Amino acid sequence: MTDPIADMLIRIKNSQEVKQDTVDIPHSKMKESMTKIFVEEGYVKKFEVLKRMGKKHLRLTLKYNQKRAGVIRGLKRVSTPGRRIYSEAKSLSSIQAGFGTVIISTSKGLLTDDAARLQKLGGEVLCYIW
DSSP, X not given: OOOHHHXXXXXXXXXXXXXXXXXXXXXXXXXXXXXHHHHHHTSXXXXXEEEETTXXXXXXXXXXXXXXXXXXXXXXXXXXXXXXXXXXXGGOOOSGXXXXXEEEEETTEEEEHHHHHHHTOOEEEEEEEO
């Protein structure tokens, strides 16, 4: 697999479109950190790390509103293995007029755009979620 983060985002998007309650994703520390941010920001209900046949995977419980529409309206992979996108703290843009979240890989770990601006840290822009 050339881009595991893009694979994770597509699995979430596809599962939500067919109204599945959960989605399983192969585990990595970066994906686990991204999932923690998704839970903190309210895009996903919860997640758990499970072990099946000696391999770890993440099980995300997706979040829906009263009309059974997904809370996640959009996901976009920004930095790819073939084209890395970096940004300084002062030039971090907000998306969807501040209603979306930008996930950035910094020297202090994965942070949202708001947290990175507060700590004055820049880094690789991984994805947008709104």
